[in-house]
Amino acid sequence: MFQVKADVISKEEISPGVFNLTLISPEISRSARPGQFVHVLCGDQNDRFLLRRPFSIHRVVPGRAFEILFQVVGSGTDELSRVKIHDALDVIGPLGNGFKYSPEIKSALLLAGGLGVAPLLFLAEELTENHVMFYAMLGAKTKTELLRYIDFKRLAKKTFAATEDGSFGHDGTVVALLNRTVHQLRPQVIYACGPEKMLQKISETAEDFGIDCQVSVEAKMACGIGACLGCTYATKRGFRLTCKDGPVFNGRDIMWGGSDVEQLPLDGYDYETAEITDSD
Ligand SMILES: Cc1cc2nc3c(=O)[nH]c(=O)nc-3n(C[C@H](O)[C@H](O)[C@H](O)COP(=O)(O)OP(=O)(O)OC[C@H]3O[C@@H](n4cnc5c(N)ncnc54)[C@H](O)[C@@H]3O)c2cc1C
Numbered sequence: 501m502f503q504v505k506a507d508v509i510s511k512e513e514i515s516p517g518v519f520n521l522t523l524i525s526p527e528i529s530r531s532a533r534p535g536q537f538v539h540v541l542c543g544d545q546n547d548r549f550l551l552r553r554p555f556s557i558h559r560v561v562p563g564r565a566f567e568i569l570f571q572v573v574g575s576g577t578d579e580l581s582r583v584k585i586h587d588a589l590d591v592i593g594p595l596g597n598g599f600k601y602s603p604e605i606k607s608a609l610l611l612a613g614g615l616g617v618a619p620l621l622f623l624a625e626e627l628t629e630n631h632v633m634f635y636a637m638l639g640a641k642t643k644t645e646l647l648r649y650i651d652f653k654r655l656a657k658k659t660f661a662a663t664e665d666g667s668f669g670h671d672g673t674v675v676a677l678l679n680r681t682v683h684q685l686r687p688q689v690i691y692a693c694g695p696e697k698m699l700q701k702i703s704e705t706a707e708d709f710g711i712d713c714q715v716s717v718e719a720k721m722a723c724g725i726g727a728c729l730g731c732t733y734a735t736k737r738g739f740r741l742t743c744k745d746g747p748v749f750n751g752r753d754i755m756w757g758g759s760d761v762e763q764l765p766l767d768g769y770d771y772e773t774a775e776i777t778d779s780d
């Protein structure tokens with residue numbers, strides 16, 4: 501993990517309100533793995549932005565630079581969208597665990613909903629480099645919100661698209677598309693990123709078909725390094741920290757809908773180990 505001042509060398513608005521930034525950092529680009537993220541200070545630390553914002557590492561130029569892809573959703577990302585070429589951003593990373601893959605994996609399916617393409621393009625490039633055959637399935641509400649389709653098409657054996665308004669690719673959700681095609685594709689592993697409900701349904705389908713499924717989840721973060729317990733995620737093995745134990749989890753380990761700590765009984769929750777023990 502490094503803390504660097506990373507110069508912005510390119511900035512592109514690839515879709516309305518969605519920006520791609522390339523940042524110089526030999527340290528981060530050299531050590532980053534697909535699925536890891538960076539924690540970015542979006543403004544002056546003494547100003548409004550005391551807390552950093554987490555963004556997946558979207559792509560790397562090894563030993564030189566890395567990219568983030570983000571959507572403007574609030575004040576931090578709005579500030580970030582205003583950076584200029586040659587501005588330097590205060591960045592900590594790479595953070596988190598990343599996706600797991602091994603030489604035994606011969607076929608994979610990368611499944612993204614909307615901005616979920618952010619960590620998966622880096623993974624797609626890594627799988628390509630390691631000669632792993634994979635399919636890609638990208639979903640969005642409309643064609644304009646479908647991101648990185650051409651990039652995945654260049655890398656994947658076959659790239660499927662689904663839009664909820666039917667403006668491009670299959671008419672409907674990416675989950676419906678998965679359910680229609682999974683028995684033919686039969687990947688050994690599914691890697692997914694997107695809205696939580698989508699990840700839940702994908703994990704359920706994967707479990708039905710006995711397919712390993714790794715999902716990258718989101719939680720609000722403060723420290724990003726496992727110190728504040730602010731990003732707890734409920735799993736069947738107890739609470740886990742999204743920033744340190746995640747953001748990638750096995751889909752079948754997650755207690756879907758239980759990630760809001762307030763919904764769970766806190767009796768028996770050990771704040772030291774972030775484990776739930778039987779309180780009876
Ligand atoms: C590990 C990880 C990787 C991420 N990667 C990306 C990425 O590659 N690209 C991208 O665009 N976004 C990504 N996000 C989400 C991104 O961090 C938030 O959109 C960003 O922090 C919002 O900051 P803001 O100040 O603009 O919005 P705020 O004003 O803080 O919030 C605006 C809205 O976004 C919601 N929000 C804020 N932070 C989060 C969060 N961490 N998770 C879910 N919802 C949130 C708020 O509830 C609110 O509805 C990632 C989040 C995590 C945890």
Ligand code: FES
Nearest residue numbers: 722724728729743
């Ligand atoms: S954000 Fe502080 S522990 Fe994860």
